[in-house]
Amino acid sequence: MTDRTEPLGLTVHSLPQPGVEVLRQRQASGRLKMLLVLAVCAAPALLSYFLYYVVRPTGGATAYGTLIQPSVPMPAVQAQTLDGQPRALRGLAGQWLLVLVDGGACTADCEKRLFMQRQLREMNGKERERIDKLWLVIDDAPVSPALMQALAATPAMNVLRLPRAAVAAWLKPAEGQVLEDHLYIVDPVGEWMMRAPANPDPAKLKRDVERLMRGSAGWDKPGRQALIETPPAGAPLPGASRP
Numbered sequence: 001m002t003d004r005t006e007p008l009g010l011t012v013h014s015l016p017q018p019g020v021e022v023l024r025q026r027q028a029s030g031r032l033k034m035l036l037v038l039a040v041c042a043a044p045a046l047l048s049y050f051l052y053y054v055v056r057p058t059g060g061a062t063a064y065g066t067l068i069q070p071s072v073p074m075p076a077v078q079a080q081t082l083d084g085q086p087r088a089l090r091g092l093a094g095q096w097l098l099v100l101v102d103g104g105a106c107t108a109d110c111e112k113r114l115f116m117q118r119q120l121r122e123m124n125g126k127e128r129e130r131i132d133k134l135w136l137v138i139d140d141a142p143v144s145p146a147l148m149q150a151l152a153a154t155p156a157m158n159v160l161r162l163p164r165a166a167v168a169a170w171l172k173p174a175e176g177q178v179l180e181d182h183l184y185i186v187d188p189v190g191e192w193m194m195r196a197p198a199n200p201d202p203a204k205l206k207r208d209v210e211r212l213m214r215g216s217a218g219w220d221k222p223g224r225q226a227l228i229e230t231p232p233a234g235a236p237l238p239g240a241s242r243p
Helices: 018-055 108-122 125-130 145-152 164-168 202-215
Strands: 066-073 078-080 086-088 096-102 131-137 157-161 183-186 191-195
Touching (some): 108 131, 125 202, 145 157, 183 202
Parallel strands (some): 096 131
Antiparallel strands (some): 078 086
């Protein structure tokens, strides 16, 4: 018989570290809570679109603009004011946004769209305080002083520079059109949810905006200040006449 005088060897297998496991559980719980918060924030907007464009199409009416399904969140990018100051694009969330896209030179067609944008907001009466306007300038061309003076004399106007590529990664034109052809509607959650047709009928587009205001009346209130604070009385845009 062999005398075994050597000590027994024990193999210690790695055991889960309690601290690591607790950390993983906390991270999973945190992600779940974040998703629930996002769902709760987006639910009122989604419900209002569903009620007014699916469940309750008054008189068989449908949206004049194109509903974007699913809606597209505003990107977390830095834009610039015309004097070169950085502005977070998402800082504009909190109001309905009527968004136009064009170069700084702004041709006559561009001015007409800016005038239509202004009129759409003003024709909403007291609900206009829930709507802001945004012009995304997608190049480095200077904006004429006369146009800037006219824009500065209109309420709730925001003008920001953002490269075309950054805008095109968020907003999409209809097939056969370009970014500059449309007016885009962004909800207070910061989601692009509607695109107006090129050369739209302002009266039909106004009905879409009015229905959005009614559908969101229970959860959306005015409150965020525009980047350009202006007096209530506004001058007409150069080249545009009042209807």
